[in-house]
Amino acid sequence: MLSTFILASIEKLINTAIDTSTTSRFDLIVLTNKVLRVSLVKPDIQIDVVFGAEHIRFEPVRSAIFEPKPYDLITLPDCTLHIKTPSELITVFRTHLDDLNWECIKGDEQVFVNAYYLFKNIDILNLTDILNDFQTSSAYKLLDKILKSTT
Structure with missing residues (x-):
């Protein structure tokens, strides 16, 4: 539940920055x-970043434990980014494309390149303002309280 809350907050932050x-x-x-799938090793998480016309959406990747039902929706990603940790994800988007280790990217590389530029072009000044607004929000205060109670 905490991870869902954190992902929803990050999604909201990114969408506000895009706007x-x-x-x-x-x-x-x-x-x-x-769809860009981000596959992390630690923690073991797979998240699909679904790009819409006006926003992005994070969706957890579900694997069927039993036989899939005919009505189960299976989203196949256009591109998959395999990384070890969340900090490596940040490093990937800070690295120049020419210096990137392309072995961690599978599928349609153009989807990754377009996503790379999308995240690179988010205005840092606006993002700083958004982060400041987020820190005064009730969502931030709740997240801070939860994190302090778990440590």
Whole structure:
């Protein structure tokens, strides 16, 4: 439940940053109806980043324990990014494309390149303002309280 709350907060933060950047909104249009799967080793998490015309959405990847039902929706990603840790994810998006280890990317590399530029083009100044607003929000206070109670 805590991970869902954190992911929802990050999703909201990214979508707000995209809304404040004209360049990012144009970058998002190119990615409409594309799916980038982020596969982490530690913690063992797989998340699909689903790109819509106006926002992104995080969806957990579910694996069927039993035989899949005919009505189960299976989303196949256009591209998968295999990384070890969340800090490595941040490093990937800070690295210049020419210096990137492309072995961690499988599938349609153009989807990754477009997502890379989308996240690179988010206006850092606006993101700082958004983070400041988030820190005064009730969601941040609740998250801070939960994290303090678990340590």
